[in-house]
Amino acid sequence: MKIQDHAFAADLQNWINEHLSPYTPTSKAEKLVSIHSLVRELAQSNLLTRGWPAPYGDNDIRKQLYLHFSLARQALGAVGLCLASHIDIGTRGLLDKGSPELIDKWLPKALTGDAIFSLAMTEPDAGSDLQGIQFTANKSEEGWILNGVKRGITNLPFADAALVLARTNPSRSPFSYSLFLVPIETAGITREQAVPTLAYHGCLGGISAKDAVIPLDNLVGPFGAGxxxxxxxxxxxxxxxxxxxxxxxxxxxxxxxxxxxxxxxxxxxxxxxxxxxxxxxxxxxxxxxxxxxxxxxxxxxxxxxxxxxxxxxxxxxxxxxxxxxxxxxxxxxxxxxxxxxxxxxxxxxxxxxxxxxxxxxxxxx
CATH class of the missing domain: 1.20.140.10 (Butyryl-CoA Dehydrogenase, subunit A, domain 3)
Known part of the structure; x- marks a missing residue:
């Protein structure tokens, strides 16, 4: 992969050699490092969001892509999967569509490794067909009431928060779904054990919600636009x-x-x-x-x-x-x-x- 910033490429490779060398493919199977620690160390080395928009980076997506290319080329598949789910899918979704209040509360934690994010879409009976999801969010005076199950989701075995796609209208209209920020420690949310998988061991998990209530302000993006x-x-x-x-x-x-x-x-x-x-x-x-x-x-x-x-x-x-x-x-x-x-x-x-x-x-x- 081509990248113009050779200094960034060198810094990243040096960081990988120093911090991840025990996990290179000299052993039979990759070990899964602590993603909280990984994010914290990348942030301290100014490598985590170098390609993000200002004020977090210089708006060069090639740097973010090169980060994942380099991890994959070192055969660090699970590390790259979890990192991408956190910083370039979950956290970036919050930055792009979250309210200023949600961003102020959660983004600093996400960028320092104090909170790991996930994006929860799929369910036991709804994988590629997202319009078939049954996880619901109903509005009440107390907040959004969540019910349902998400499963097979990257980072959920250890995530602190997730962007969750939920049904907010019983029809299958494209506008019947909304996106919410759900803290995993919310009362009524139960974290499931890691799902057994052929690859990426320990990375995929699930949650179940039974009358869990989150604040009304935890809606991410417009209602019905999830x-x-x-x-x-x-x-x-x-x-x-x-x-x-x-x-x-x-x-x-x-x-x-x-x-x-x-x-x-x-x-x-x-x-x-x-x-x-x-x-x-x-x-x-x-x-x-x-x-x-x-x-x-x-x-x-x-x-x-x-x-x-x-x-x-x-x-x-x-x-x-x-x-x-x-x-x-x-x-x-x-x-x-x-x-x-x-x-x-x-x-x-x-x-x-x-x-x-x-x-x-x-x-x-």
């Missing part, structure tokens, strides 16, 4: 997901090239690796095109969807090839090959499934 806000937000999220796909794919293909050079058996598959390398070059070029379009305010839903779909296809091919190169070891639980294969499956869902990406692209034909 789904529309998230749909627009997902276009940006897909850029960050693509940056992580680019980082992991770069790491995997570099590993495959080493296998090809050092193993006579793997050398027979050099054509496959060459094909993956060309696909990586094409993906990186398209990524740069989309970042440029975003900077000009012209990134379309079609391009963000196509970019993510392209990255997902590449990452799956690269991870499957590494598994094949590893022989029987490539299919044993806990090995790097199987971890990357399952991470590829998880990233394919982030920001919308491949089927949704194809639907978005198809609607523009």
């Amino acid at each position: 789904l529309m806000l998230l749909m627009k937000h997902l276009e940006t999220e897909r850029l960050f997901v693509s940056a992580r796909m680019l980082g992991i794919s770069t790491y995997l293909i570099e590993e495959l090239i080493l296998h090809t050079r050092n193993s006579p058996q793997c050398a027979l598959q050099a054509d496959n690796v060459a094909r993956l390398k060309m696909q990586l070059m094409a993906f990186e070029a398209y990524f740069e095109t989309c970042v440029n379009a975003f900077e000009e305010g012209e990134l379309s839903a079609k391009d963000s969807a196509a970019l993510k779909y392209m990255g997902s296809s590449l990452l799956k091919s690269a991870s499957n090839t590494l598994a094949d190169y590893s022989g029987a070891q490539g299919y044993l639980r806990g090995t790097p090959a199987i971890r990357f294969t399952t991470e590829a499956m998880g990233l394919a869902l982030a920001g919308g499934s491949e089927e949704i990406m194809l639907s978005i692209i198809g609607n523009t034909l």
